[in-house]
Amino acid sequence: MANLKELAARGDKFTGGHRACAGCGATIVARQALLAAGDKPVVATCATGCLEVVSTIYPYTAWDVPFIHSAFENSAATISGVEAAYRSLKRQGTVTEDIRFMAFGGDGGTYDIGLQALSGAMERGHNMLYICYDNQAYMNTGIQRSSATPKGSSTTTSPNGKKIPGKVQFRKNLTEIMAAHGIPYVAQSVVGNWSDFTKKVEKALAKGGPAFIAVLQPCRLGWGYPPELTAEMGRLAVETNFWPLYEVEDGKYKLNYTPKERKPIDEWMFQQERFRHLKRPEHQALIAQIQQDIDARWDHLNKKCSL
Amino acid sequence: MQKIILAKTGNEAMALAMKQVNPDVVAAYPITPATEIVQIFSQYVADGEVKTEFVAVESEHSAMSACIGSAAAGARTMTGTSSQGLALMYEMVYIAAGLRLPIVMANVNRALSAPINIHCDHSDSMGCRDAGWIHIFSENAQEAYDNMIQAMRIAEHRDVRLPVMVTTDGFIISHGMERIDTLPDAEVQGFIGKYDPMMHLLDVKKPFTIGAINLTDYYFEHRRAMVDAQNNALKVIKEVGAEFGQKFDTNYGLIEKYHLDDAEVAIVALGSTCGTAKVVIDQLREKGVKAGLLKIRVFRPFPTEEIVKALENIKTVAVLDRSDSVGGFGGPVFTEVRSALYGSAKKPQIAGYVYGLGGREIDMEQIEKLFMDLKDGKFKADSVSYLGVRE
Numbered sequence: 083m084a085n086l087k088e089l090a091a092r093g094d095k096f097t098g099g100h101r102a103c104a105g106c107g108a109t110i111v112a113r114q115a116l117l118a119a120g121d122k123p124v125v126a127t128c129a130t131g132c133l134e135v136v137s138t139i140y141p142y143t144a145w146d147v148p149f150i151h152s153a154f155e156n157s158a159a160t161i162s163g164v165e166a167a168y169r170s171l172k173r174q175g176t177v178t179e180d181i182r183f184m185a186f187g188g189d190g191g192t193y194d195i196g197l198q199a200l201s202g203a204m205e206r207g208h209n210m211l212y213i214c215y216d217n218q219a220y221m222n223t224g225i226q227r228s229s230a231t232p233k234g235s236s237t238t239t240s241p242n243g244k245k246i247p248g249k250v251q252f253r254k255n256l257t258e259i260m261a262a263h264g265i266p267y268v269a270q271s272v273v274g275n276w277s278d279f280t281k282k283v284e285k286a287l288a289k290g291g292p293a294f295i296a297v298l299q300p301c302r303l304g305w306g307y308p309p310e311l312t313a314e315m316g317r318l319a320v321e322t323n324f325w326p327l328y329e330v331e332d333g334k335y336k337l338n339y340t341p342k343e344r345k346p347i348d349e350w351m352f353q354q355e356r357f358r359h360l361k362r363p364e365h366q367a368l369i370a371q372i373q374q375d376i377d378a379r380w381d382h383l384n385k386k387c388s389l
Numbered sequence: 390m391q392k393i394i395l396a397k398t399g400n401e402a403m404a405l406a407m408k409q410v411n412p413d414v415v416a417a418y419p420i421t422p423a424t425e426i427v428q429i430f431s432q433y434v435a436d437g438e439v440k441t442e443f444v445a446v447e448s449e450h451s452a453m454s455a456c457i458g459s460a461a462a463g464a465r466t467m468t469g470t471s472s473q474g475l476a477l478m479y480e481m482v483y484i485a486a487g488l489r490l491p492i493v494m495a496n497v498n499r500a501l502s503a504p505i506n507i508h509c510d511h512s513d514s515m516g517c518r519d520a521g522w523i524h525i526f527s528e529n530a531q532e533a534y535d536n537m538i539q540a541m542r543i544a545e546h547r548d549v550r551l552p553v554m555v556t557t558d559g560f561i562i563s564h565g566m567e568r569i570d571t572l573p574d575a576e577v578q579g580f581i582g583k584y585d586p587m588m589h590l591l592d593v594k595k596p597f598t599i600g601a602i603n604l605t606d607y608y609f610e611h612r613r614a615m616v617d618a619q620n621n622a623l624k625v626i627k628e629v630g631a632e633f634g635q636k637f638d639t640n641y642g643l644i645e646k647y648h649l650d651d652a653e654v655a656i657v658a659l660g661s662t663c664g665t666a667k668v669v670i671d672q673l674r675e676k677g678v679k680a681g682l683l684k685i686r687v688f689r690p691f692p693t694e695e696i697v698k699a700l701e702n703i704k705t706v707a708v709l710d711r712s713d714s715v716g717g718f719g720g721p722v723f724t725e726v727r728s729a730l731y732g733s734a735k736k737p738q739i740a741g742y743v744y745g746l747g748g749r750e751i752d753m754e755q756i757e758k759l760f761m762d763l764k765d766g767k768f769k770a771d772s773v774s775y776l777g778v779r780e
Contacts, residue, residue, distance in 0.1 A: 123593035127458070140607050143598035148590040151600035152457050152484050159451035162444060163416060163458025163466075164590055170413040170442040170464055177591045199454065202447030 083281045089117045095124070100144035102136040105309025107273040107299035107316070109133070109144075111215045112186060114276055116147060118283035119182055123147070125168075126184045127161045129191030130154035132222040133215065155195040158203035158212055161185040165208045182287050183210040189230035190220040192296075193256045204263045204292045211286045211293045214256065215273075217301035225304040229254040232324075233372055234365075235356045237304075242359040247368065252375055260294040261330045267293035269329035273300060274316025278327055278338060289331075298325040306355020318350045323380045328387065335386040344380075347373050390637055392570040399562035402530040402569055403469065403495045403555070404429035406537035408439055409577035410493075413464035416444035416455035421507050422559040423471035423497035430469075449474035453481035453492075460490035461599050463589025465541070468492065471559060472499035475513045479520075485552045486521025486615065488599055491544035492552040494522075495537060498660065498711075499559040500747040508748020509559035511659065511712040515721050521615045523553040523622055524689040526659040530567040532686075533557045535639060538572075541581045542629045548621040550587075558661040558711075560748065572637060580636060619690040626687055643692035645684040646699055648674060652681025654763040655700065655737075657726055658709040659685050662744075662751055669756045680760045685722065693729045700726075701735040705763045709776075711745045719743065719773040727771070740768045744776035751777060 084092075095116035102109045112133060116124060125148045128134040134151045137144035152160045161183050171177040187196050192214040200212060219237045220226040227240035233252045236242040240249035261268045267289045271279040279297060286293035300315035302308070307315055319325040322345045327338040348369055351357035360369055397405065404426045407415070415434075417427040427443075434443040444459075446452045452468050460466040470478060475496055485492050496514050500506040514524060523543060527533040533555065540553040557563050572580075588597055603611055623643065630641030647667050649655055656666055663684040673680040683699050683706075685692070700706055708727070710720020718724055723741030730736040742759065745751045755777055762768050 125462070125590050125593070135602055138598050138601035140601040140603045143601060145598050146596055148593060148596045149598045149600075150458060150461050150590060151598075151602075152454060152488070153480055156451060156454035156481070159446065159454035160458040162446070162451070163414065163455030163460075164462045165458075166414045166416065166442040166444045166455065167459040167462035167464035167466070168591055170440065171462075171591060173442075174413070174440055179591075179593055181591065181593060198447060199451050202451055205447070206444065 083284055084118070084120065086276070089280060092117050092120060095146045096137070097144050097146055099142065100137045101139060102132070103303055103309070105302040105312045107217065107301060107312050108188070108215045109136070110273050111213060111297050111299055112137070114280050115184060115213055115283050118280035119184070119287060122182050122287070123179050124182045124184055125164055126186065127151065127157045127164065129157040129187035129196055131188040131191055133186055133188065135222060154191050156199045157185040157187045157191065158196060159199040161210050162203045162206065162208045165210055185210060185212045187212070187214055188221070189214060189216040189218055190228045193230045193254050194228050201263065204260065204265050204294065207292055209291055211283065211295065214294070214296045215299040216296055217299045217304060218253070219304050221301050221304040230256065233375070234360050234368055236359060237356065247359055247365055257296045264333065265293065266291040267329070267331055269295045270325065270327060271295055272298045272316040272320055272325055272327065274313035275320070275327070282329060304356065307353055311353070315353070318345070321345045322347050322350045323376050324350060326380060326383055328383060335389065337384065337387040347376055390576065392572060392637070395569055395571050396566050397530055397569050398564050398566050399530040399533045399557040400425035400497070400564065401429060402534040403537055403557065405571060406534045407467055407495070408433045409572070409574050410465070410467065410538065410541050410581060411439050411578065412441055412467045414442050414444065414459035414466045415468060416446050416452045416459065417468045417470065418446050418449045418452045418474060420449070420471045420474040422499060422563045423469045423474070423495065425563070426469040426495050449477040450481060453478040453485060456492045457481060457485050457488065457490060460485070460492050461488065461589065462591050463586040465584050466492050467494070469495035469497070471497040472501055472513045475517060476501060479517065482517050482520045482522065487611070489550040489618065490552060491550055493537065493540045493544055494552065494554045496554050496556045497559045497563045498556050506747040507559070509561050509711070510746045510748070514554060514556050515712040517554070518689055518721060521551060521619070522689060523551055523626070523687070525553065525555045525687055526685065527555060527557045527562060528661060528663045528684065530562055530565070531569045533562060534569055534571065535633065535641065538577055538580060539629050539633055539641065543622065543626055545584055546625045547587070549618050549625050551615070551618050551622065556660070561661045580633070622690050623692060641686065643687040644695050644699060645686060647682040647684065649681035649683055649699055649703070651679060653679040653704045654760055655681040655683055655703045656707045656709055656756070656759065657683045657685065657722065659688065659722060660711065662709060662711065665751065665753060666756050669753050669760065673757065673760055678760065678764060691725055696726060697729050697733050700730065700737055701733060703737040705768070706737040706739045707759055707763055707768070708739065708741050710741060710743045713743045713746065723773065738770040740770055741773040742776045743773065749777055
């Protein structure tokens, strides 16, 4: 696996000059993923969303690899087509390079509207890596709740109001849904741990066949924290067990990191605007419930990893 | 040219054309009455008779998405669908055209829900008429076969680079068996030639971005360029049709005139109804009635000039629409033809007739009565009537 020096020497395939917010985690995901692909040519696609909008404002592009964007819910289906074309043309000898295929989508375009296309592509076994940059809401359209939005989070469609304190439901566990597809490689990673993420991308690409990585991607605008804290927000999500780092390789679960001492969830939540309303004493029970859920999910994951 | 005579349904004919085009990728999802096309094609794939990668996607939305990815990757790409399937593709249909990708789609025309109905009308493809695709209607299985082959050439032409939809009438053509003349595989391959895309995603040494966001500064220009491509297609479709005729003895234009030049009364129609109308016209001509037909083969790009010219000496024209623009002034063919004629000094009296929705039969008696009504002045010009419906 490539070290930092080697990665840095490769040269960016996702370049500067894009229009992302200061402290944007999505662009870190794209840049590190393409770095991890190394010298292997990559064709990439992206769902409609922040990453696409900030990186491809015509006539400019931040992608120094062949790149296609078609719509919101279909980056998995679009790359399926590209990969099918590759298989066909490679078999016919008109394409000779060994090419890798990467699709990116936010949580909205992956957990929600894009779930069908993603599931279909995985079931069909296309040789592709799908990376979900999960910033836990529809950030591009102005911070609306998605099924990845955590309970209690205030968004513009699950606002903190007089009667309802933010999102009522717990978030969907997409990583487990993807693992249930029985594909060769599924993993969770986080912005703020370049080594974990790039290793997982390398592994997924080397593995061949369909692979999926969910990356927790702090969004300074939607979460409400100072831009310089993006990596810190990611790491803290791991230290609180909110976002465990693990992988499922050929069905075998493996925990990649266990915090020495699990930090309480409010340590992570209360640094963010979206949870600020929960600081009020009447919401203590809700915080306790959220903590309980995190602990239960962690225990459940640990059991799977010890099998 | 030694043609091979076969008995084929419309679906079989389209599947055979697809086999002979031998595309690099087909992505499709089953839907009645188009299912057979990809079903038959799947067997060709399973038997190794084509070089195609067949992607059996999980929805029509993904079918068109995968076609977009495939065509952008430089692969010759085809699909087939109908009705609700095309409706589910709708978003991607626009994107395929906007990205200027030469995808060829067989669309078996079928009514749209609700109420659910599996039979023919043109509501599905008419719903996509403004998407930037070229729309070619087929009168029978023979034309479905010939059109599919020509479509690939038209789509890939450097001056066009637009997706093409070839339609047949659901069940009427798709499931009706006919005698058709087919070509040897090598002739089809020779006609369509080798595909050489200008740029594609698998050319990794020349990376480019396709599908970039266009804001107020570029979007309009890119949409305008599509209009130019559609205009170019008018010429290209005729050239390809003429070349097809030269090689295989069947000429194709944008429109077809049947006893039209000296006609006093005429109907304008698309698809299988034209075949029925031709028989009626033959009978009426024997009785001395000067009846004629204007068949619109290519609805997009709309052959305005040719239509205006073809109708300028006719007294009375009925435009038949197998779809309705609900709440509008008649179906899309009527509004378009009438609009085209508006500026013409010599224009016929014109009336619109919506017929055959959801597969409602249109028979020879109805068409004959329509001609006689036109002849006897039993119609209201510039009006819309519903033919064959219980009211």
